[in-house]
Amino acid sequence: MELNEAxxxxxxxxxxxxxxxxxxxxxxxxxALLLIAHEPLTTEQVxxxxxxxxxxxxxxxxxxxxxxxxxxxxxxxxxxxxxxAEKDTWKIAKQVAQERKKRELDPMIKVLNELxxxxxxxxxxxxxxxxxxxxxxxxxxxxxxxxxxxxxKAEESWxxxxxxxxxx
Amino acid sequence: MELNEAxxxxxxxxxxxxxxxxxxxxxxxxxALLLIAHEPLTTEQVxxxxxxxxxxxxxxxxxxxxxxxxxxxxxxxxxxxxxxAEKDTWKIAKQVAQERKKRELDPMIKVLNELxxxxxxxxxxxxxxxxxxxxxxxxxxxxxxxxxxxxxKAEESWxxxxxxxxxx
DNA sequence: TCAAAGTTTCAATAATTAGTGAAAGTTATT
DNA sequence: AATAACTTTCACTAATTATTGAAACTTTGA
Numbered sequence: 541m542e543l544n545e546a547x548x549x550x551x552x553x554x555x556x557x558x559x560x561x562x563x564x565x566x567x568x569x570x571x572a573l574l575l576i577a578h579e580p581l582t583t584e585q586v587x588x589x590x591x592x593x594x595x596x597x598x599x600x601x602x603x604x605x606x607x608x609x610x611x612x613x614x615x616x617x618x619x620x621x622x623x624x625a626e627k628d629t630w631k632i633a634k635q636v637a638q639e640r641k642k643r644e645l646d647p648m649i650k651v652l653n654e655l656x657x658x659x660x661x662x663x664x665x666x667x668x669x670x671x672x673x674x675x676x677x678x679x680x681x682x683x684x685x686x687x688x689x690x691x692x693k694a695e696e697s698w699x700x701x702x703x704x705x706x707x708x
Numbered sequence: 709m710e711l712n713e714a715x716x717x718x719x720x721x722x723x724x725x726x727x728x729x730x731x732x733x734x735x736x737x738x739x740a741l742l743l744i745a746h747e748p749l750t751t752e753q754v755x756x757x758x759x760x761x762x763x764x765x766x767x768x769x770x771x772x773x774x775x776x777x778x779x780x781x782x783x784x785x786x787x788x789x790x791x792x793a794e795k796d797t798w799k800i801a802k803q804v805a806q807e808r809k810k811r812e813l814d815p816m817i818k819v820l821n822e823l824x825x826x827x828x829x830x831x832x833x834x835x836x837x838x839x840x841x842x843x844x845x846x847x848x849x850x851x852x853x854x855x856x857x858x859x860x861k862a863e864e865s866w867x868x869x870x871x872x873x874x875x876x
Numbered sequence: 877t878c879a880a881a882g883t884t885t886c887a888a889t890a891a892t893t894a895g896t897g898a899a900a901g902t903t904a905t906t
Numbered sequence: 907a908a909t910a911a912c913t914t915t916c917a918c919t920a921a922t923t924a925t926t927g928a929a930a931c932t933t934t935g936a
Contacts, residue, residue, distance in 0.1 A: 543835055546826040550842065553819045560812050564731040578837035583913080593896045598914060619904070619911060623841075627841060629848040644728050649886065651721045658714040667711055669746035673795060674718065677743075680797040683868045690871055700851045703858055703870055751883080761926045766884060785883060786908070853932070 549589075566592060569608055570600045572626060578624030580613050610636045630696040641688050646670055649685060652678040715744055719758075732759060738768045739777055748781045748790035776803045798864040809856050817853065820846040842860060 541549075551572040558568025573589055574581060581589075587597045601623055604610035610634060613622040627630055655674045660667035691699055709717075719740040726736025741757055742749060755765045769791055772778035777800060781790040793869075794800055823842045828835035859867055 541822070541826050543826060543828050543832075544839060546823050547838060548841075549819065550823055550838070551867060553816060553823075557812060557816055560730050562728050566894075575841045576838045577835040593895065594913085595915075596895050599895090621913080625843070629844045633848060648721060650724055651717065653709070655714050655718055655721075657710050658711060660711050664711075665746040668710065669719070670715060670744045673743050674714075676795070676797045680801060687868065687871050700855065703855050705910090734924075762883085763885075764925050765929065781901090789883080833919090 547672060550576060557572050557650070564600075566590070566596060567600045567603055570597070571604055574604075574610055574623060574625035575627060577624070580624040582620050582622055586623070634692055637688055638692060645681065645688070649678070649681050652681060718744060732768075734758070734764060735768050735771055739772055742772075742778055742793035743795060744789060745792070748792040750788050750790055752846070769844070775807050791842070799811070802860055805856055806860060813849065813853060813856070817849050820849060 551569050554572035554575075555565040555569040558571075559565040568587055569590055573586060582592065582699070583597050583601065587594060590597075592600075601610060604623075604625075605612065610623055610625050614680075615622060626635070645651065654675060656671070656678055658667075658671070658674075662668060662669070681682060690702075694702075719737050722740035723733040723737040726739075727733040729801060737848050738754055739763075742753060751762065751765050751769065754760070754769065755762060758765075760768075769778060772791075772793075773780065776794075778791050780803075783790060788834055794803070814825070820842060824839070824843075824846055826837070829838060862870075
C-alpha cells in the first residue's frame with residue numbers, strides 16, 4: 541500500500557470510529573488529518589485535504605481545541621493560524637475521557653443521585669424495582685468515576701499494568 | 709419526587725446518555741423502561757409507554773435482543789411475547805463492552821494492522837509521522853483490547869479492585 | 877383449512893444533525 | 907484611518923438517521 545492511500549484509509553477509519561462514538565465524522569477526520577501531519581496545517585489546507593467548507597473547517601477546529609486535542613500555533617512573520625494535534629495517544633485518551641466524564645458522566649451521576657432519594661412503599665414492586673435499578677446503576681457509575689480519576693492521575697504503563705497484573 | 713415522575717426522568721436520562729454514545733435514543737429508552745419494569749412487558753405496553761409505533765418498538769426490541777440486553781419470554785397459555793431486561797449492571801456493562809469491541813474495536817485493530825505495514829522512506833517526515841502515529845494508536849488499541857478481555861473474565865469487585873488498589 | 881392473533885418488513889416521511897458560503901467581524905500593517 | 911489578510915458567524919440547504927404505518931407474513935387453535 542502506498543503512503544497516500546494509507547493516509548486516506550486512516551482518516552476514513554478514524555472518522556468512522558468517531559461517528560460510532562457520537563463524535564461527528566468530520567471532526568474525527570480533521571483530528572486524524574492533524575495526527576498524521578508532520579507539520580501544523582492551516583485552515584485552507586484542512587479544507588483542501590478533506591474537501592470541506594471554510595465554515596465547517598473553522599468550527600471543527602474550534603471544537604477540537606475545546607476538546608483539548610488540537611492547538612493553534614503562530615509562525616513568526618505570518619498572520620495565518622496553524623493547527624497541530626497532540627500526538628501522545630495516552631494523553632489523547634485521557635483528554636477524551638476527561639471531557640466525556642465532564643459532559644456526560646458527571647451530569648448522569650447528578651441525576652442518579654436525585655432519583656435515588658425518591659420515597660415510596662417498599663412493598664410496591666414497581667417502587668422496589670425502580671429503587672434497585674437506580675441504586676445499582678449509581679454504584680456502577682461511581683466506580684467508573686473513580687476508575688477514570690485513577691486513569692487521569694496515572695502513567696500509561698502503570699494504568700494498564702494495574703489492570704493486567706491480576707489477570708494473566 | 710413522585711415515582712412516576714422519577715421513572716420518566718430516568719428514561720429520559722438513559723436515552724440522552726445513549727444518544728451521546730451513538731446508541732439511538734429510542735433504543736436506550738426502551739432499555740431504560742424494561743430496566744425499571746418489575747415484570748416483563750409486551751410490545752403493546754412498550755409502544756404505549758413511550759408513544760412509539762409498532763414497527764419502531766419491534767425493531768428496537770430486536771436490536772436490544774441482538775445486543776444481549778433483553779430477552780423474550782412466553783407466558784403459558786398466551787401467544788403474546790413478553791420482554792424483560794437483564795438487570796445486573798455489571799453484566800450489562802460487560803455485554804455492551806463486548807458488543808462494541810466486536811463491532812468497532814476489532815475492525816479498527818484490523819485496519820491499524822494493515823496500515824502499519826506500509827513501507828516508505830524513513831527520511832521522509834510525512835512517512836515517519838504517519839508510521840509513528842499509527843503504531844502508537846495500534847499499541848493503545850491493543851491495550852484496550854487486553855483490558856476488555858480482562859473485564860470479560862472478571863468479577864465486578866475484582867475488576868474495580870485491580871484498578872483502585874494501586875491508586876489510593 | 878381458515879381466520880384470528882400476533883409479528884415483521886420496508887417504502888415513505890419526519891426529525892435531526894451536519895455542512896455551506898457569503899456576509900460580518902477582527903486584527904495587523906502602512 | 908484605510909485596507910488587506912484572515913477568522914467567525916449563522917441562515918439556509920443537504921445529508922443522514924429515525925420513525926411510521928400499512929401490508930405481508932407467521933403461528934396457533936377451532
